[in-house]
Amino acid sequence: MKVDLSRVMFALAVLALVAMVVLPVGWLVVTSLSGPHGPTLDNFVTLFTDATMIRPFLITLGSSAAVALLCVAVAVPMGWCVARTDMPLRSLVRILVMASLVTPPFLGAIAWELLAAPNTGFLNQFARVALHLDRSVHLFNVYSVAGLTFVNFLYTFPYAFVFVANALERIPADLEDASAILGAHPAQTAWRVTLPLILPSILAGALIAFLQSMTVFGSAAVLTLPAGFHTMTTRIWSLFQFPPKPALAAAASMPMLLLTLALLRAQQLVLGRKGYALVAGKGARRTIARLGAWRWGALAFCGFVLLNAIVLPYGALLDAAFVKIAPALPTFANLTLAHVHFVFFQLDATPVALWNTMILALGAATIATALAFVVGYLVARRTVPGWNVLSFLASAPIAIPSIVLGVGLFLAYTRPPLLLFGTLWIMLIAFVTIEFPAAYQQLVAVASSIHPELEEAGRLLGATPLRVLWDITAPLMRSGIVAAWCFVFIGAIREISAAILLFTAPTRTIAVVIYDLNESGDTGSIAVLGLLLMIVTFAVLALANRVPVITTAAEEYRA
Amino acid sequence: MFRSLLRFIGCTAGAAIVLAALAPARVSPASFTVPDVAKAKAEGLVVFYTSVDVSVAERLARDFQAKYGIKVQVERTGSERVFQRIGQEMGSNLHVVDVVNTSDAANFLVWKNSGWLASVRFEEIERYWPPQFRDRDGTFATWRATLSPIAYNASLVKPAEAPKTWADLLQPQWKGKLVKAHPAYSGSEMTADYELMKAFGWTYLQKLGDQKVMQVQSSTEPPKVLSRGEQPVMAGGNEYVIFQLQSQGSPLVLVYPPEGTPFETSPAAIFKDAPHPNAARLFYQYLFSRETQQLLVEFGGLRSVRAGLKEPANRIPITRIRLFHDDPQGVLKTSDEMKTKYAQYFGT
Numbered sequence: 001m002k003v004d005l006s007r008v009m010f011a012l013a014v015l016a017l018v019a020m021v022v023l024p025v026g027w028l029v030v031t032s033l034s035g036p037h038g039p040t041l042d043n044f045v046t047l048f049t050d051a052t053m054i055r056p057f058l059i060t061l062g063s064s065a066a067v068a069l070l071c072v073a074v075a076v077p078m079g080w081c082v083a084r085t086d087m088p089l090r091s092l093v094r095i096l097v098m099a100s101l102v103t104p105p106f107l108g109a110i111a112w113e114l115l116a117a118p119n120t121g122f123l124n125q126f127a128r129v130a131l132h133l134d135r136s137v138h139l140f141n142v143y144s145v146a147g148l149t150f151v152n153f154l155y156t157f158p159y160a161f162v163f164v165a166n167a168l169e170r171i172p173a174d175l176e177d178a179s180a181i182l183g184a185h186p187a188q189t190a191w192r193v194t195l196p197l198i199l200p201s202i203l204a205g206a207l208i209a210f211l212q213s214m215t216v217f218g219s220a221a222v223l224t225l226p227a228g229f230h231t232m233t234t235r236i237w238s239l240f241q242f243p244p245k246p247a248l249a250a251a252a253s254m255p256m257l258l259l260t261l262a263l264l265r266a267q268q269l270v271l272g273r274k275g276y277a278l279v280a281g282k283g284a285r286r287t288i289a290r291l292g293a294w295r296w297g298a299l300a301f302c303g304f305v306l307l308n309a310i311v312l313p314y315g316a317l318l319d320a321a322f323v324k325i326a327p328a329l330p331t332f333a334n335l336t337l338a339h340v341h342f343v344f345f346q347l348d349a350t351p352v353a354l355w356n357t358m359i360l361a362l363g364a365a366t367i368a369t370a371l372a373f374v375v376g377y378l379v380a381r382r383t384v385p386g387w388n389v390l391s392f393l394a395s396a397p398i399a400i401p402s403i404v405l406g407v408g409l410f411l412a413y414t415r416p417p418l419l420l421f422g423t424l425w426i427m428l429i430a431f432v433t434i435e436f437p438a439a440y441q442q443l444v445a446v447a448s449s450i451h452p453e454l455e456e457a458g459r460l461l462g463a464t465p466l467r468v469l470w471d472i473t474a475p476l477m478r479s480g481i482v483a484a485w486c487f488v489f490i491g492a493i494r495e496i497s498a499a500i501l502l503f504t505a506p507t508r509t510i511a512v513v514i515y516d517l518n519e520s521g522d523t524g525s526i527a528v529l530g531l532l533l534m535i536v537t538f539a540v541l542a543l544a545n546r547v548p549v550i551t552t553a554a555e556e557y558r559a
Numbered sequence: 560m561f562r563s564l565l566r567f568i569g570c571t572a573g574a575a576i577v578l579a580a581l582a583p584a585r586v587s588p589a590s591f592t593v594p595d596v597a598k599a600k601a602e603g604l605v606v607f608y609t610s611v612d613v614s615v616a617e618r619l620a621r622d623f624q625a626k627y628g629i630k631v632q633v634e635r636t637g638s639e640r641v642f643q644r645i646g647q648e649m650g651s652n653l654h655v656v657d658v659v660n661t662s663d664a665a666n667f668l669v670w671k672n673s674g675w676l677a678s679v680r681f682e683e684i685e686r687y688w689p690p691q692f693r694d695r696d697g698t699f700a701t702w703r704a705t706l707s708p709i710a711y712n713a714s715l716v717k718p719a720e721a722p723k724t725w726a727d728l729l730q731p732q733w734k735g736k737l738v739k740a741h742p743a744y745s746g747s748e749m750t751a752d753y754e755l756m757k758a759f760g761w762t763y764l765q766k767l768g769d770q771k772v773m774q775v776q777s778s779t780e781p782p783k784v785l786s787r788g789e790q791p792v793m794a795g796g797n798e799y800v801i802f803q804l805q806s807q808g809s810p811l812v813l814v815y816p817p818e819g820t821p822f823e824t825s826p827a828a829i830f831k832d833a834p835h836p837n838a839a840r841l842f843y844q845y846l847f848s849r850e851t852q853q854l855l856v857e858f859g860g861l862r863s864v865r866a867g868l869k870e871p872a873n874r875i876p877i878t879r880i881r882l883f884h885d886d887p888q889g890v891l892k893t894s895d896e897m898k899t900k901y902a903q904y905f906g907t
Contacts, residue, residue, distance in 0.1 A: 052902055120789045143773070225741065225774045228906035238902075241743045242642055243895060325787050346617045348633045414651040422653040504648060505606055505634050505655050516636045519744065520613060521780035549890075 017393040024408025034249035043251035056230040064214040071160040071209035079164030100309040101158035104494040106218025111313030111488030138328035143227035152213040167201035215401035217497035251406035260399030320527035339524035361492035364431035376443030406498030417431040430498040435491035439484040446480030597787025598837035605838040609660040610638040638746025657839035661825040663746025664887035702827035709749035709814040715791035739795035744776035751821035754883035768904030818882040
């Protein structure tokens with residue numbers, strides 16, 4: 001009997017997704033409806049009547065909408081400059097955008113405390129000297145809703161950038177050439193041809209930016225307490241203080257869950273059935289706009305954004321790592337190696353946490369990418385019935401704030417049959433689940449953009465479906481696969497909100513250690529650990545982009 | 560009238576406790592706990608959950624390891640999170656922690672009532688610890704203590720203009736200038752806020768909440784915020800990190816208000832199901848040894864309730880400070896209300 005491989009793969013993928021998504025979300029729903037005396041709606045009544053719940057919700061919505069708008073406003077021109085113009089230093093800009101993608105928001109937030117704390121922040125100190133202002137005056141205050149919004153924007157816009165830049169690169173020149181030949185002005189071409197083609201990516205970028213900043217915990221945990229307000233995630237986290245109120249926390253996550261589902265649905269409605277197979281068997285070439293003198297203006301724009309996202313924050317962290325009490329300008333008198341010495345030789349947590357972080361990030365990236373490749377392919381080719389269920393399950397984790405997912409996983413895996421709390425496994429499941437949609441979106445997009453004609457050719461020549469997948473589809477998706485892997489890896493490095501609920505002493509990650517150090521204000525040690533984490537992460541990413549196995553497979557294909 | 564009576568009682572109780580601390584207690588001749596060093600070494604590890612400042616914790620860990628060759632795995636976080644995590648772990652039947660220390664003495668009442676703590680009898684503790692600072696059943700004892708005074712950065716505030724009393728902090732000139740730890744994270748802040756609430760009523764905290772206070776989590780952070788000059792005045796934070804920073808040359812000044820200064824005890828205990836029971840006992844003995852207690856005082860800037868220790872000459876002895884005394888039972892009963900009211904008053 002011939003077993004249909006795609007059906008087996010389908011069954012396995014559904015099983016994995018059910019375990020990852022349905023189990024914790026199921027527990028969440030059940031918990032949100034439970035009270036001390038059986039089923040109840042009390043939690044939802046509290047949610048909608050208690051001002052300490054409503055205010056955080058409104059702040060979160062406003063701030064996230066602002067982040068989404070800022071991200072689009074910055075990522076579209078930046079993406080265009082990098083992908084389609086002759087602006088100088090394009091690859092450096094791209095690398096620095098990636099650096100800001102890799103930067104965990106909690107680290108960025110701590111760096112921005114050094115820069116824009118109202119009294120001691122570097123920028124405020126400089127402004128006072130430069131403008132002869134009184135000590136009581138401050139220009140910037142990171143401890144505010146605006147401060148949090150700005151920091152979230154800096155470490156979220158790369159998502160929108162990646163979507164836009166990739167889309168711009170995939171648009172073949174034919175369409176734009178046709179427009180030009182028909183007499184359209186370049187601006188007209190941009191408006192009537194290019195923009196509609198990248199609109200799905202812009203929308204996707206805005207959506208991901210909104211969702212990311214709605215569910216972000218790290219930066220909010222750093223900035224909101226001194227500022228005296230809560231976001232949804234910090235409020236939910238505070239519900240786990242003694243005596244814990246998991247039921248209310250579960251209920252509080254429901255509006256976010258429903259909002260996300262509604263937004264994803266709206267995105268589908270807006271885009272309708274517009275599908276673009278942009279990569280086909282024929283070659284594609286893209287046009288490059290010549291900016292003339294404007295290219296310096298474009299560079300200044302990109303430079304300004306990256307100054308805020310990378311140069312200043314990392315400068316401040318580097319300073320904090322080596323001066324006695326940050327923030328202070330380094331002088332011979334206040335330079336010290338004490339923080340470095342503390343982190344490497346005294347802080348017990350460093351080696352364990354670094355090891356755990358790397359194991360988890362590598363494991364999560366590999367597992368999530370493999371699973372996303374299978375699911376993405378099945379969904380893109382729509383060869384199995386029920387593909388839309390698969391697609392829904394694969395996108396669903398994006399709707400769950402990871403702190404809530406942490407709660408769900410905690411509820412699901414601290415009871416039989418799977419007692420996973422206290423092991424790295426529960427963290428691995430959490431990381432894979434949280435980051436899975438990123439890998440899935442990437443790979444389903446890439447798989448959809450590859451026209452089936454190449455696979456059909458392979459099949460006509462007698463190759464088995466598996467062989468076609470391995471020899472034709474996978475190499476064509478190579479860059480997408482590497483990108484997905486890197487996305488998950490980066491996401492896992494940035495992850496703190498589920499980890500903070502699920503870790504135990506032996507399963508700490510660097511993010512958790514930094515969170516603990518931040519709690520007691522040890523900025524110097526945080527700076528050292530943060531920089532260490534970033535160095536290791538970049539080393540891994542540099543390696544991943546030149547993995548011999550993948551490169552050889554692609555070269556074989558070309559040969 | 561009632562308030563001043565309370566204050567009087569608080570003050571006399573403080574003096575009585577301190578006096579008791581000076582006189583060695585009588586010890587009943589019975590079998591004391593003697594750790595098995597060989598077995599402890601075979602276990603090779605002890606897991607220590609603590610809320611003490613990380614530099615102090617890691618220093619002790621190094622000392623212990625140098626002395627016995629047994630590694631101490633330090634897990635430093637705020638008291639309330641230590642409490643939350645232990646609840647989470649024990650609830651999942653997960654035994655990770657050997658020895659615990661938090662600054663919320665109420666935690667130990669909960670753990671003891673849950674039957675999670677081991678009962679031990681160390682000669683050192685029974686001989687030198689006043690009875691009110693150790694559990695009758697030997698499940699916990701006050702390992703360290705500290706105060707929550709007012710403090711300011713002398714490079715930002717002139718001594719003549721500095722706040723002298725708790726009421727001074729409510730003056731308009733300090734609006735937006737204060738930093739304070741958060742009782743939902745810090746056990747010592749929970750205790751201190753409870754004591755201030757007892758002395759001045761909820762309205763004091765409510766008015767303080769209107770002062771646009773910069774909130775941080777641990778009670779170890781406000782001294783650091785003060786030291787780097789982000790805020791000039793500390794309205795809630797501990798004394799021991801101020802001492803540490805002073806010894807590093809930071810221009811911080813302590814103020815013990817005449818109304819009284821919150822006093823917080825910070826007990827330690829061994830878990831009954833500790834994964835390294837012998838190493839745990841040896842480490843516990845080390846924590847309560849005279850040398851370690853003296854180290855806590857000198858290096859850590861902490862106060863000790865052990866009888867017969869020397870305090871550095873530049874510190875005001877605890878006997879000369881009017882104290883608000885801690886009341887774990889009261890904190891335990893009030894903690895949820897405190898968190899709720901606090902969130903209303905301070906926004907978080």
